Amino acid sequence: MVHVHTKFDRPSPEVVAALDRYSSATIHEAQGRKGALSHRIKPVDPAMAFCGPAFTVEAQAGDNIMVQVAISYARPGDVIIVAAGELEQAGSFGDVLATACQSKGLAAFVTDSGVRDSADLRRLGFPVFSGSVCIEGTVKETLGPVNRPIAVGGQIVRPGDILRGDADGIVVVDPLEAEEVARLSQKREDHEAEIRERHRRGDRSLIEVHGLAEKLKAKGLVVEE
Numbered sequence: 001m002v003h004v005h006t007k008f009d010r011p012s013p014e015v016v017a018a019l020d021r022y023s024s025a026t027i028h029e030a031q032g033r034k035g036a037l038s039h040r041i042k043p044v045d046p047a048m049a050f051c052g053p054a055f056t057v058e059a060q061a062g063d064n065i066m067v068q069v070a071i072s073y074a075r076p077g078d079v080i081i082v083a084a085g086e087l088e089q090a091g092s093f094g095d096v097l098a099t100a101c102q103s104k105g106l107a108a109f110v111t112d113s114g115v116r117d118s119a120d121l122r123r124l125g126f127p128v129f130s131g132s133v134c135i136e137g138t139v140k141e142t143l144g145p146v147n148r149p150i151a152v153g154g155q156i157v158r159p160g161d162i163l164r165g166d167a168d169g170i171v172v173v174d175p176l177e178a179e180e181v182a183r184l185s186q187k188r189e190d191h192e193a194e195i196r197e198r199h200r201r202g203d204r205s206l207i208e209v210h211g212l213a214e215k216l217k218a219k220g221l222v223v224e225e
Contacts, residue, residue, distance in 0.1 A: 005147035006073050008159040010053045011175040013077070016162060018182040020051035022189065024164050024171045030184035035172040037153030040086075040131045041110065044118045046167040048127040052079040052107030054161045054172075056150045060142035061085030061113065064092040070146055071097060076105030079163045083152040084113035088132035091116030095124060102126040108165060112152050129165055 019027060028036050043049075055078040059066045063084075070080050080101070084092060093109060094117035101109055108127035114134035115121065121128050147159040155172050157163070162173040173181050198209045207213055 002143040003145055003148075004069060004073060005145075005159070008147055009175070010075075010078075010160050011162055011178060015175065015178045015182075016051055016053070016077070019162055019164055019173060019178060019185070022164070022182070022185040023168065024166050025168050026185050026188055027164055027173060027181060028171045030188050031171075031173065031177065031181045035155060037110075037155055037170040037172065038112070038131070039169060041112060041129050041153050041170055043127060043129050043165065043167060044115065044133065045122040045125075048108075048125075048129070049166040050079060050108035050127040051162065051164045052077050053175075054078075054157050054159060054163050055080045055147065056152075056157055056159050057082040057146050058144040058148070058150050059084040059092070059113075060144060061087040062090045062092075062138050063140065063142045064097075064138040065140035065142065066144045066146065067092060067097065067111075068140070071100050071104070071106070073146070074101075074104065074106055077107050079108045079110060079165075080106060081150070081152060081157055081163065082109075082111040082113065083150040084111055086112045086131055088114055089134055089136055090114045090132075090138050091134045091136050092138045093128065093130070095120035098124050098126045098128060108163070110152075110163065110165065110170060127165065129170060 055074045057070045093115040110129045114132035115130040149158045
């Protein structure tokens with residue numbers, strides 16, 4: 001028997017909004033360089049970005065019946081994320097399903113497989129992240145579980161985990177760590193703003209600004225002038 005679980009603990013909108021202020025790269029660094037999904041999974045348009053709780057789906061490669069089931073039961077603000085065997089040669093999602101997602105107020109669609117109708121998806125503007133773009137359609141035959149932990153993009157993603165995606169990729173955040181990750185992300189942004197200002201002033205070399213002198217010396221770097 002295959003189960004679709006519709007109820008799970010979702011993070012508060014306030015916690016999601018707190019993380020939404022920061023880029024995926026900043027969050028990844030702030031939480032100890034963990035949680036990054038495979039670099040293969042990218043938006044069909046670099047302008048696309050999202051932040052929201054994971055609504056997880058396990059689908060058979062080359063089959064999108066469970067994608068359509070998931071869209072039917074997901075709630076506004078959810079991010080549907082699909083583990084489908086990393087099959088690149090499959091267009092498992094297109095503008096029709098994206099329109100359905102957008103009309104329900106979902107935050108994004110993510111798959112380690114392929115999507116199609118990419119030009120229409122860009123015009124629609126609904127955030128779609130995928131492992132490939134492929135014109136080949138999929139079948140609707142094999143059931144799979146919804147909202148249990150899945151392995152996708154080199155990470156384990158649980159229902160309710162917070163996903164932040166933008167042009168650089170997607171990072172996964174444990175909801176129990178989200179407030180601290182947001183605090184550390186702001187700290188990192190403040191530090192980088194200071195570094196950028198020092199570069200603009202041009203009062204010190206890059207090596208000095210980035211504190212690399214001692215490390216380079218310890219590694220044996222010799223500069224001959």
